[in-house]
Amino acid sequence: MNETESVDTTGEAALPPSADVVVVGAGIAGLCAAVVAAERGAKVVILDAHEPGGRASTVTRDGFRLNVGAHGLYRGGNLTRFLAARDLEPAGGIVSSSSIDVLLDGTVHHLAMNPLGLLRNPVLRPKSRVRMAALFARMPRMKTAALTGRSVSDWLGDEPQDLQRFMEMFIRLSTYTHAPDQFDAGAAAGQLQMAFKGVRYVDGGWIRIVESLRHRAVAAGATVISHAEVTRVESTGNRNEVSLGEQCISASAVVIAAGGPDVAARLTGATVAGHENLTQPVAASVLDLGLQRPHEGLLLGMDQSVYLSPHAPLADLAPAGHGLVTVMRYLAPGESAGDPVSAKAQLRDVAQRCGIADDDIVLERALHRMVVTHGAPTAAGGGLLGRPTIQALGLSGVFVAGDWVGPSGLIADASAASGELAGTAAAALCASMVR
Template sequence: MTHARSTKQASDVLVIGGGLAGLSAAAHAARAGASVTLLEKAKDLGGRASTQDRDGFLLNQGAHALYKGGVGRTILSALGVDTPGGIPSTAGGFALAGGTKHTFPGGFLSLLSTGLLSWSGKIDLAKVLATLPRMDTTPYDRLSVTEAAARLSRNSEVQQLLRALVRLSTYGNDPDRQSAGDALAQLKLALDQNVIYIDGGWQTLVTQLREAAVAAGATVVSGCRVERVDVNDVGIEAHAGADVFHARSVILATGPREAADATTGVLNETLRAWADDAVPSLAACLDIGLESVPEPRSNFALGIDQPIYLSVHSAVAQLAREGHGLIQCMKYLGPTESADPTKDEQEMEAALDLVQPGWRGQEIQRRFLPKMVVVHGLPMADRGGVAGRPGPAVPGTEGVFVAGDWVGSEGMLADTSLASGRRAGELAASRRARVAAAA
């Protein structure tokens, strides 16, 4: 059966996917003078950076923190995107180990007083933390987190704590394979400048990024799922239902598997290989909205002998109505764990019982996301860390680029999406200039 096709206008650059990577790509390509069309399959933009309003509780897709000194914030700022919010503190926070809570060793005094570490562990940790700010992390790129922790300290308590801090700063729970160089660099970034919890949730960033892209001339279409991308001698054709979008370049700003699924031929082979190679980091997320927070001074806890995190995000940023509280809990899922959502949820509830006793009587909102992809491509030691990630240009296929948190050699987490989006947008726009000059 043949479908009647309504051909939409042609663009220089077609961006598929309206998360942070796609919006960054669209804004940068449009700013560089290209005509840009962005297609997003969902009704709303933002992907994993979107925020859901549930009775005044503003729920990100799991706990989200923007790295204050990261490349993502630099990119946002250059696009005129504000990052309003608050900076969390580990003061008054807890380290959870052996089924009890200990003072979190986030500073000199708390390190002295915590019952988490033995005296020799405290001395060792103080030494590691003192060397970290000046440390060149590149020699650790091809070492795993487990190997690096053993090099940095012979004390097993300190090694365990370092692995927990890496989970906290990278969301990676694959210590035997994850690149230590990038993990330590990210930990340095966290210790040096901390993070921002964004007022209104990350939708605040998404809304402004869209505005930046549109102000630069990009057309943004949501509710438009691209089923197939064809590359031929004339250019690119993207098929979405009855519509065909033509362009000189395409930026696939989706997950690696979605990008592969939408393509055929040699392009499909390359993208399929990249998708098979990418190791995701996964998390179970539990968000609890409270009538009021039982222990207002206990805002943070990190599991040391279990991969658990919890933080009262509403204590730092505007994410709930006055007086209400929003706690975001997470379990960093490891590569070998078999999925057991009920157990994961119960472990997070048990952590809440320790840190916020009485929370159960205050609960008025709950959302459980059993298996979220935090990033599609965790930097791996055997590939040399971020330097081993693919793209943005797809070799052997003119005019095709990828962007996302699995692409390119800059940054971690959302910073990678924004940075690869910038690079892909600039490359696609410069190709348009070259094609135009040759014509």
Template sequence: MTHAHAPLAVVGGGLAGLIAAATLARGGREVHLFEGSRLGGRGRSEWMGEFAVNLGPHALYVQGLARRALLDLGVSIRGGRPPLSTLGLVEGELHPLPFTPMAAASTPLLTAGERFALARWVAGLALLRPESLRGRSVSQWLAPLAPRVRRVLGALVRVSTYCADLERFDAGAAAAQLQRALHGVLYLDGGWQSLVDGLRSRCEALGVVIHEHAAVRRVEGGLVTTDAGELGVSGAVLAVSPKVAHKLTGHPRLAEALDRATPVRAACLDLVLRGDVDPARRFALGVDRPVYVSEHSSVARFGPPGFTVVHAAVYGGQDVHGGTDPGLLRNELEEAMDLLYGDWRARQVHDRFLPAMTVAHDLPRPGEPRCPGRLAADLWVAGDWVQGEHLLLDAAVESALAAAAGLLARKAVA
């Protein structure tokens, strides 16, 4: 890019773009943030009546990089931890999942020997070096365990990583995420919109020029082009999907990344119900199916009291049912709801079905690096598809911080 003293551009106003913009502005640069619709991306919450409900279930990792970065930028994070006690959905029945000592002692899902093997595996997890597993798949990693222990661990891997494709998922990345998950997650008051709003305020206070509803058409030769005109820039962070980043720049690394990407998908059913749900049935995971149901509102506030916000999801989404009929996914979600909360339909106030959500644009696969964040000294990409140590939002934040550091370091050298 040519304009050495020109501002920097961040394209994409999701959480990664907002964090990149705030970090660059805090580093003393003039920053323009371009967002094609409204700020927040997949991290925003949408109103369902009086309730600010996330687009599918969202949990912030207590030990994750995103939480640290948000706190460092002065964004307040309020919410609560979901219960550890979890039910397992197996062949149309509910049983305790052995994730707490009491449940482990009573669950019929495992024999005494299998419970011991599981407890030993979980105890070993904390001491494991995830790097030692890089290049192997999760399936290979779990292969020595008994099939029923593997099944239970499959549910644990899915809920911690969102990934249902254990054959193509790098065991090192999964192990690192499982270690972080052991420290718990937070459901946030006001949904993840509270993070979007906090970051917007921070960006505004730092002087970031925010262009909302301003889709970028091209980033090339030191120019960012939108329908409203052109801006000369000295560098850019593309905090968008690999497809959009490729369309904007035509960069060959992005064509390659797009070609190889294995997206992580989910189908989600977001519900607001009148009244409370049985406290013993707040959280359930499929053991023989990649299903998740969790009530989020007992530990975080999304709207007025007296109502319950429940998120249900099928990990893998359309990949699970061969990719065609969203009705099959909805049936699967409703069947899980029927099993947990028989009368939920009579109490339903709002529902939103999202059959094809992209949770992450690329999965860490064994032996295959993801797209590098640095495409050139003045051109970086950020998102949950960029190479790094983390997953999900933490990966998006990791690459956003790396991009900001790279562009700021360039100024220091110049």
């Protein structure tokens, strides 16, 4: 091979006239769907309006690798399982759960997460500490499905108020969802239970996960086409037409993994069954701070829905000797992030309370309001089992996937699980047509 030749591992190509399966969207959901369908022998084309990655993208600024806000990979979750089954688990640092700092009444309290530390818990009254110890002890064996149909507020309603707020703080941390009156307790407790298995911050950022899924899909024969915005998906019996403006590709099956239910509805003109069982999109206001030197300590707000976590050097996301922290405010579903200047000032104030001085900061990036998930499962909607299914559009051969779809997992784990289900169903449909 001479210097100008290279092997194309991206799988990029011109739009072919047809495919077995067209996947719309190359985020985690679309890539998982494409991997599974291609592994099962389907001819797969993946189209993304931008570069692959979606909300699992990472950008590099001055040597700092910035995810779309704080991203932790749940070691017990569906995405890890999907990656591990293909030997694609990324390298990174496991978040220590030995202690946390709790922000309450404007003061930072240090809390050792061991039996003695928890019994001396400075943010709970003595009676609440005993109840909390009992709740934490029960948690690993708890049958969380039995809580389905009850809201978080209802589940914790018999506990003292300080313990309710304490538990809600951990629920926000593991689910991003700040909606105790609506959020299904079965889903919340299941995620908390899973979070105890640990979280990994990924070296190089989540784009590494995206790249490995993309390469896996391409190795299995899939074609990826970036900057290809789908404008319409039409289901016509046993063929589906996918339009990109003037251009068109036909497919036996289509997986729409292009973000939320609103996009799936807009592209097809169909109604998404079960969307009423979700909260409004769950969003966060984010501030990434590149630091001169590493900072230690995870901070959670107990009376404010805020978070601060050092992502580097735990994971390789910053230049040598530097640190990277992400500060966030969890927004209630539908809540505005307020005006950008005050939203950022509030997050800077949280950093300051943690001892991060202005002089320490060498890079700052604010994301004013980012959608973390396109809807959390509500108690009234039956929890995870009430979420829209992959066939929620009711169109033959058209499936949906994303962090609001299917009976398993939350946030990216829901995208991975529903992507896997949709890719499997799409490939099975193609195989049945050949027979």
